Amino acid sequence: MNLRRYLYLGHRWLGIALAWLMLLWFVSGAVMLYVGYPKLTPAERLAHLPALALAEVLPPEQVLAGLPVRPTALRLSMQGEQAVYVARLGQESRVFDARTGLPLAQPDAERWHRVAAAWAPGLPVRMLGSVQEDAWTHSRALDPHRPLQLFSVGDDWLYLSGVTGEVVRDAPAFERRWGWLGAWLHWLYPLRGGVAEVFWQDFVIYTALAATLLTLLGLWIGVGRWRRRRYANGCHTPYREFWLRWHHLIGLWGGLLVLLWALSGLLSMNPWRIFDGRKPPAAVGLPSLADLPAPAQWLTCTASAGTVEVLWQSVAGQPLAVLRRGNAAPQVLLPATACPQTGELPADWLRREAERQGGGSVQASERLSAYDFHYYARAQHTMGGHLERPLPALRYRFSDAEATWVTLDPVTGSVVQRSTRAKRWQRVLFALFHSWDWLPLLECRPLWDLAMIVGSVGGAVVSLSGLILGWRRLQRRRQSPPTAASPECTTGS
Secondary structure (H helix, E strand, O other): OOHHHHHHHHHHHHHHHHHHHHHHHHHHHHHHOOOOOOOOOHHHHHHHOOOOOOOOOOOHHHHHOOOOOOOOEEEEEEEOOEEEEEEEEOOEEEEEEOOOOOEOOOOOHHHHHHHHHHHOOOOOEEEEEEEOOOOOOOOHHHHHHOOEEEEEEOOEEEEEOOOOOOEEEEEOHHHHHHHOOOHHHHOOHHHOOOOOHHHHHHHHHHHHHHHHHHHHHHHHHHHHHOOOOOOOOOOOOOOOOHHHHHHHHHHHHHHHHHHHHHHHHHHHOOHHHOOOOOOOOOOOOOOOOOOOOOHHHHHHOHHHOOOOEEEEEEEOOEEEEEEEOOOOOOEEEOOOOOOOEOOOOOHHHHHHHHHHHHOOOEEEEEEEOOOOOOOOOOOOOOOOOOOOOOOOEEEEEEOOOOOOEEEEOOOOOOEEEEEOHHHHHHHHHHHHHHHOOOHHHHOOOOHHHHHHHHHHHHHHHHHHHHHHHHHHHHHHHHHOOOOOOOHHHOOOO
16 A cells, blocks of 8 residues: 555544544634633723722731741732732732731631622622532632632622632633533533543643644645546546535635644644743742831822722832722832822833843843734633733843743833743744734734634534545445455545
């Protein structure tokens, strides 16, 4: 048997094994264009937090006095009607009553209920039980909060941290209903959370690799079977049967697109850690916050009205407090200032912070006043919808071996994007080829929608026709097993 025959057979049997899975990927991918996997974005979380009661809140240094080490982050927000400080110490979080400074015990049902009720006042609240991991909480980012406490608020579900007591994920009824057909199937989540969990990542990687090989073989065969001069049947394709003909024609038309989607889906899993780079620097402990005005002193500042969360952090070794008010721009409080401000931090602070994050000297910097190929925002339901991408932003480039870029928010000094050469390749090979994250297209809706839908339909037709052909092939083999002299063994069609 010659090599060509092996390639034909390889395409046939890979198609029989994978056509159903590729059809599932195209259908579920089309759903994910508009409904994503449940997540709690920063904007959603802030929109549901009650306004802070600052009058009785103790200064942060008074609360932190009893800790053995300095926390790397400190947050003040409301849990129901109670103001709390949440301090981050390495991988551990500790919660304090902001009025007394005393540590709070592990949250209980009453505290969780108050937090859930404050999420959407007026809606019925019911506790559904404790959840270690379920269909909507597979994210590893939730591991520090497990076990999660599940509440229904109206028709929506809320997952509350078993450690800090705060809401860490919401799953609206609309996202749950469509999620079964969308993200849950697309990412093969039926294999997660059970005995198959240890095989899930490898299964996705190797099936995507096989799908890429299947598509490559199909393109090779399809191009080889196409003739500029017509066959005896009067067509450019030799196939007379309906599904064979359409599999050939649609495969030729959309085969390259299917190949890019299969390959980029494979690369989305970061197979064999090919896109890994140097880890970000370890978070540093907060410096003394004594020079910052205490929260009770902000009451005289009109800028602090409506604040729902305060985050204390360090930028270039300097302490500051970031005040958040729902969807409004953040306010920043610096040492020796009486009220929060909206201006940018000193340029030397930002540069020193970038150098700490980048691990070297800045080679070049640029101010981003508009989104570009590497720095852009996506809709909240998409995979990157939880990433904050404020404008303007400052991008610092380094000349290290990984060609690191660090992008800071000039108002808060926070790192809003970190990329290396490998990550920028992943941006092209995954985000561009899989989601078509290209600004001229993203900003030209509904052209992006039309292109994605037409491409998805084409891929689904190729997969469905392959599935039907494979089923018929198996039926024929079962009814009449091939012999050495049969056409099954001697033709390549």
